[in-house]
Amino acid sequence: MAERNKLRVVPDPNSLFQVAAEEFAAQVGSTLKSSDRFTVALSGGSTPKGLFSLLATNYRDRLPWNEIFFFWGDERHVPPDNSESNYRVAHETLLSKVPVPATNVFRVPAENPDASHAAQEYERTLREFFHTTAGTLPQFDLILLGMGPDGHTASLFPGTSSLQEKTKLVVATWVEKFKTYRITFTAPLINQAKTVMFLVSGADKSSALKEVLEGQQSAELFPSKLIKPIKGRLIWLVDEAAAASLSRKGA
Numbered sequence: 001m002a003e004r005n006k007l008r009v010v011p012d013p014n015s016l017f018q019v020a021a022e023e024f025a026a027q028v029g030s031t032l033k034s035s036d037r038f039t040v041a042l043s044g045g046s047t048p049k050g051l052f053s054l055l056a057t058n059y060r061d062r063l064p065w066n067e068i069f070f071f072w073g074d075e076r077h078v079p080p081d082n083s084e085s086n087y088r089v090a091h092e093t094l095l096s097k098v099p100v101p102a103t104n105v106f107r108v109p110a111e112n113p114d115a116s117h118a119a120q121e122y123e124r125t126l127r128e129f130f131h132t133t134a135g136t137l138p139q140f141d142l143i144l145l146g147m148g149p150d151g152h153t154a155s156l157f158p159g160t161s162s163l164q165e166k167t168k169l170v171v172a173t174w175v176e177k178f179k180t181y182r183i184t185f186t187a188p189l190i191n192q193a194k195t196v197m198f199l200v201s202g203a204d205k206s207s208a209l210k211e212v213l214e215g216q217q218s219a220e221l222f223p224s225k226l227i228k229p230i231k232g233r234l235i236w237l238v239d240e241a242a243a244a245s246l247s248r249k250g251a
């Protein structure tokens, strides 16, 4: 792995959340030494719930919540109170439990009946927040990602047109297997981040993880392979069950 990239294998999900929380806190601390804000895009699905809960408890009094700004790397095409909503998961497990100002939280407007309009609106939000014009990409301090058993990440699913997007920051993408739209960061936006951290847990991810880290299949089939930060760090934080098929267990 390149110097900037790191694979860390930990025994189990609880240690995954502990290491991720420590890494999150360390990044906040180091960023705020030279900046007045820390920008993070949260991942969805179930894996990050353990991290969110830990941040809301053991780290509640250790983080400067008013200087942390929350976004989402992807969202389901549902209203924020829907049980499928990534925003709702983060709100229930973290954001409602810590003193983060509501003005620091930028959820995807996924209640918009037109998913493309939601994506366009979110892109506008990002450009306004980061003061970037067309042609330049906002740079998040941290983008958290998960990975599905099919090798997707964010809502960049195999065989979808979102994988080829080179200029937009956020797109709506039809996901045939779920018969629904998703709204997602594009690979160019993710790859602009200072740090991208994957959290991967569970045996059901082991074959995809081996392919993504060691295999020769295309990124079209395993979209997590698209994630190669241009200048930033790439951290793969995985538990032993997910790492079971890897031929090397970490740098």
Ligand code: 6PG
Pocket: 043, 044, 045, 046, 047, 048, 074, 075, 076, 086, 145, 146, 147, 148, 152, 153, 154, 155
């Ligand atoms: C989502 C996610 C997605 C997720 C992976 C892993 O909206 O579902 O952003 O990319 O990170 O599917 O999900 P689990 O953590 O639930 O296995």
